[in-house]
Amino acid sequence: DKMVVMAKSHTDNRGSDKYNLSLSDRRAKSTVQYIISKGIDASRISGKGMGELEPKVDCGASCTEEQHAQNRRSEFLIVK
Known part of the structure; x- marks a missing residue:
């Protein structure tokens, strides 16, 4: 049986929720x-786009550029 995966894409917390959902x-x-x-x-x-809902680094309003970069990502989930 072949593996099936889902790409979950994320944004940093800058910009509106709506914009980030569209971006992700x-x-x-x-x-x-x-x-x-x-x-x-x-x-x-x-x-699936997750917007800013699941940050890798939960740094709120005081994120560094490096933390923002870590939050902008795609992750792969094995579905099957």
């Missing part, structure tokens, strides 16, 4: 397209 959705789509371009079948990968 685009980030998820481009991550998925990249994986497909490498020869992985589209049925084996999906993507």
